Amino acid sequence: MLRYLSLLSLLFLFSCAHGKKEVSYRIGEKEFKGYIAHAKNVEGKRPGIIVVHEWWGQNEFARAQADKLAEMGYTAMAIDMYGEGKTTTHPSEAGEFAKSVYTNMDEATKRFDKALEVLKSQPDVDADKIGAVGFCFGGSVVLSMARLGKDLDAVVSLHGGLQLPVKAKRGVFNGKVLVLTGDADPMVPAKDVKQFKRDMRRAKIDTEVVGYEGALHAYSNPNADKVAKEYKLPLGYDAKATADSWERMTKLFKEVF
Template sequence: MFRLLALMIMALSLGTAHAGANVVSEEVTYTDNGFEMRGYLAYDAAVDGPRPGVLVIHEWWGHNEHARAQARRLAALGYTALAVDMYGEGRLADHPDDARAFATLVRSNMQLMTKRFDAARKFLEAHERTDAGQTAAIGYCFGGSVVLEMARAGEDLAAVASFHGALATQNPAQEGQVNARVLVLHGNEDPMVPAEQVENFKQEMEAAGVDYHFVGYDGATHSFTNPQADEKARQFGMPVGYHAEADQASWEELERFLAETFGG
């Protein structure tokens, strides 16, 4: 009964988008040891006082409109959201080879990944609209793998959520090390994240005692939340595709997850 009441109260303030939402968004810059990072901040100006902050980590294409759109959606729910730049200088890839190179540079260097994530987090938590004690991170594809790695590393986050992200790791979670609640939203037809990888991830989380929730969507493949995925599939012959039902269902799952995390 208490949990239901808490969720109902949270829905009024952070749940479905406010009727009076006044989303403000702006391009911002922050630095990682002097290296310029170009982010995108969004919040609801109609909400008084600091709110929980959410970092949004982009797909392997880079800091694009997809990440920015998710930041605005989070702002409409009452959060302060920062679409992060993990590549630096707002780099974007037009071809999978470039995207793979950008993503590999970060994924293969845990120190670099952590520094860039922490630079974004520091910027978000210092903002007047953010409650620095309440921070979550969500990520898409490449970004999903990043937020999971940050959780495994013991970052002081309330929650992380991965949308169609890779689940394999060279740094498996250790018991007592993961502070964040973990949500994984996965396309069951995703050839880039096969069933064996899913099963290994679940075993990893359970062995480490992580508070995690895994949801798989039948019929959904890689990049199922991005409306531009079908175009990329045609252009480059990639096994990706948009799935409207999984996109909507996964977003609703995220809404519930964040409300439970910050409203209980």
């Protein structure tokens, strides 16, 4: 009985370690829904982290990543790149959602900028210390925002596509970039990785690229194996690569903040 009560106490303390809330914001006539998680045990202002979802939309996985960052002492906002909190579980629809944003960078930029504004306005966020992390589709988004020169101290992409709609240019972005990718990911082939490295090097953008041997697309999502089996997609969860990715991301954020 005592052991059971102790376990309940630990779970209660863990659940209270960070707070969470949903926020709504508008761009024109369209409503967007963000999810903000923040550390309760940190006094004063702290860095803010933008979290950009996979092509499925701002689902539970995206929110869970914001929760993890809050547990690390940050205020994290899982943003909504589709509008109205739209999500899907079918890859065909997800592809349509992602394409509608990715092929219209002006609109994508407006949506990212508005979410960034909302995050910076939070009373516990130090607006001068902001990072961004994206997964798959979201990884491509945050890398594109870096190339556009957004006010970000660090950008992290996990299994994001590297064929970006924005060219890398010198003197545009002063933050650091960390790209974490699976070497066995057919959606991010070796030629794309090589070209991305070359472009970032020529633009003199501080970039580190880490490839995980045998890791497939979406390797950080525990649901990847299930989706791969259901839709016959080249996805796969890799716990080791995920752990190392978070370790590297944690180190980077500590460096820049």
